[in-house]
Amino acid sequence: MTTRQAIIEAARAVVGARWRRGGRDPRAGLDCAGLVAFAAAGVGYPIVDRANYGIDGDGRLLEYMRESFDEVPITDLQPGDIPLFRMNPSLDAPASHCAILTETRGLIHVFYHVRAVVEQGMSPEWESRIKHVVRFRGVQPWQP
Secondary structure (H helix, E strand, O other): OOOHHHHHHHHHOOOOOEEOOOOEEOOOEEOHHHHHHHHHHHOOOOOOOOOOOOOOOOOHHHHHHHOOEEEEOHHHOOOOOEEEEOOOOOOOOOOOEEOEEOOOOEEEEEEOOOOEEEEEEOOHHHHHOEEEEEEEOOOOOOOO
16 A cells, blocks of 8 residues: 555655656656656555656646545545646636645655755745645545
8 A cells, every 4th residue: 555655755766866858767857746656656555657747837737636646625635635726827817837745744756946856845935825735536534
């Protein structure tokens, strides 16, 4: 069974990998959906992987994530879940970025401005941009 801690550790293992649009291999570079795909593969979780998932905020990121994960309420965000963020400041903008939530309520994600996979705290700015949350199917609730 996939555990939340295993998901987090799979993502944490590639902190420092460089950013590459559409990237799926940490040696060559990852993008945000590539990080999620890599973590899923690392815990043996099969996903539908799409290269054209809508990085430009056209709404396809959520559609892509719903193919492999279950959407849950934002208020139920738990470690190991995947928050989807709107990067456009408009409140009605679709999600165009994703991360994996850590056990300390931090984020592991591919931060374009740093051009690498990073682990950082979730600031109020990041939290205000959460548009949706998806979860690995069958994963148990977080047990600290």
